[in-house]
Amino acid sequence: MRLLVLNGPNLNRLGKREPGIYGAETLEDVENNLKSIATEQFVEISFYQSNAEGALIDKIHEAEDAGCDGIIFNPGAYTHTSVAIRDAIASVDVPVIEVHISNIHSREPFRQTSMLAPVCIGQLSGFGTSGYELALRAFLLRRKGVKL
Numbered sequence: 001m002r003l004l005v006l007n008g009p010n011l012n013r014l015g016k017r018e019p020g021i022y023g024a025e026t027l028e029d030v031e032n033n034l035k036s037i038a039t040e041q042f043v044e045i046s047f048y049q050s051n052a053e054g055a056l057i058d059k060i061h062e063a064e065d066a067g068c069d070g071i072i073f074n075p076g077a078y079t080h081t082s083v084a085i086r087d088a089i090a091s092v093d094v095p096v097i098e099v100h101i102s103n104i105h106s107r108e109p110f111r112q113t114s115m116l117a118p119v120c121i122g123q124l125s126g127f128g129t130s131g132y133e134l135a136l137r138a139f140l141l142r143r144k145g146v147k148l
Helices: 027-040 053-065 076-080 083-091 130-143
Strands: 002-007 044-049 070-074 096-100 122-125
Touching (some): 002 027, 002 130, 027 130, 053 083, 096 130, 122 130
Parallel strands (some): 002 044, 002 070, 096 122
């Protein structure tokens, strides 16, 4: 199984940016945790973070071309604004799980709508950085044939 963990704008500031909302863990901490689980489960996992919309779209396309089995994606603010990323997800035959550290549905009104959720197989929101691990475990269930 091959997975891509994709992170959008400002996730490179994780651990520094608004720790009261996003916690003290860094993106490197999240990646190290996922690498550990992936190794135990014989999953090939790669990571990419960009603040640029086009670079994220390119990675979504590349994931399909590389035969990736799934994408764990925290699109950050692009969740609420990017038709282009929505269209990129819809254009590939790679399942995507949308992840948010905070509960976007309990925050400001402009954060409560995801343009991406309708083209993702699921959304995890409000579980802190554990949402990434939950998404990984969901893909492991799919590998076992569990319908999600």
